[in-house]
Amino acid sequence: MQSDNPTAAILVIGDEILSGRTREGNAHHLAGVLSATGFDLREIRVVADDNDQIVAAIRAFDKSLGGAYDLVFTSGGIGPTHDDITADSVAEAHGTTVEVNPQARAILQARCDRMGTELTPNRLRMARVPVGAVLIDNAVSGAPGFSIGNTHVMAGVPEVFRGMVAWLVPRLSGGRPVQSDTVEVRRGESDVAEELKAVAEEFPDLSLGSYPFQDATGWGTNLVVRGLDVARVAEAMATLRQRLDL
Amino acid sequence: MQSDNPTAAILVIGDEILSGRTREGNAHHLAGVLSATGFDLREIRVVADDNDQIVAAIRAFDKSLGGAYDLVFTSGGIGPTHDDITADSVAEAHGTTVEVNPQARAILQARCDRMGTELTPNRLRMARVPVGAVLIDNAVSGAPGFSIGNTHVMAGVPEVFRGMVAWLVPRLSGGRPVQSDTVEVRRGESDVAEELKAVAEEFPDLSLGSYPFQDATGWGTNLVVRGLDVARVAEAMATLRQRLDL
Structure with a gap:
């Protein structure tokens, strides 16, 4: 199909997909949204919660890093646990480091206040984003995603992923719908x-x-x-x- | 997880996945089978019906070509139509060409005889495999898959893919189940x-x-x-x- 629409790739991050435990659905959802809004999805990759694999994929994909595609979307690995390494790996791919983002911290603090819980160090992990990143709204569970370069980083929990896609994609400059x-x-x-x-x-x-x-x-x-x-x-x-x- | 099990990757080939039309399920099925039979699935890629993408992925994956993984499994693109290019692309990646395999031709001829149809040039396309390949049985619809180097090429239709997996995987030397x-x-x-x-x-x-x-x-x-x-x-x-x- 001839198309001068912006090109895109999706990187799905998570051992649970590769082990066969979870059937991936986020890429399928986003594929439909991208078709309908004029982006040309060229590739999907699923990798483990593994720094080297994530860094290599982001560099291969993101045109701002010399990669093959105009836009990169990721799913998974931005939660509060030890195996949530996406923010660090994306930062490394983009040649930067992570910091606690003040706006993200305020969002998490407000949510904790509302729920009467404490902003523990584990919860605060979810405010860590690469230096220079812009936040992606999370209307479902608070903890934001982020965009850096041409890479857009979203959560793996399906409800949260869909909420982030619904917020993000209309803000991107698409082409002609398929x-x-x-x-x-x-x-x-x-x-x-x-x-x-x-x-x-x-x-x-x-x-x-x-x-x-x-x-x-x-x-x-x-x-x-x-x-x-x-x-x-x-x-x-x-x-x-x-x-x-x- | 520490594992000295053989490593594997899956390459899914098909525009219909990237367009959002079809939700991929073959990789999920095979992921579960590989876990249970002692293979360590490290990566899944979905690419278009595009020769360059398929060749690049096979070369990146197949250890016999200098790639990263012990075994490669592909899904899709081995049917009778103009966009079924997997056999040609896999042959190119492995530095060989395709030919009509006599055994595959006999399988298709027998099936046509049984169904009272003719082995047309389009049907015969499904007997084209890379020189040096070994056939994979297809108990569901006849047209075989094939193995060449460390690459195992199977059909995209879910029933056929599952049948080929059930035939092939027990014949491979796995490690310890997860x-x-x-x-x-x-x-x-x-x-x-x-x-x-x-x-x-x-x-x-x-x-x-x-x-x-x-x-x-x-x-x-x-x-x-x-x-x-x-x-x-x-x-x-x-x-x-x-x-x-x-």
């Missing part, structure tokens, strides 16, 4: 490959995909046309339907 | 961070993780101990329970 249209055929992929390829060649600015599935009545295939221009997508879908006698 | 134990506490992560850190330091051979969640009755945290020795995991969990007065 338009898509889907048709389901009761044929195997092999039986539509010829027609699909012909239409893909006729519409080189669009992306044509085929996704086979199996259900109670046998095999079928979803054919998906994607692009930035709604009229072109409709034109390609009409051509495809005609070729397939639908 | 043992884990979990306890749920009705406290926030901050309120257990101290105890968790102390036990983590006392058991440096194990991995201790904390996973906060929110449900109808408020916030809670799952505490997970993981390691290769079941007695050590039990000992650490007992120590943790004692420290937390559980």
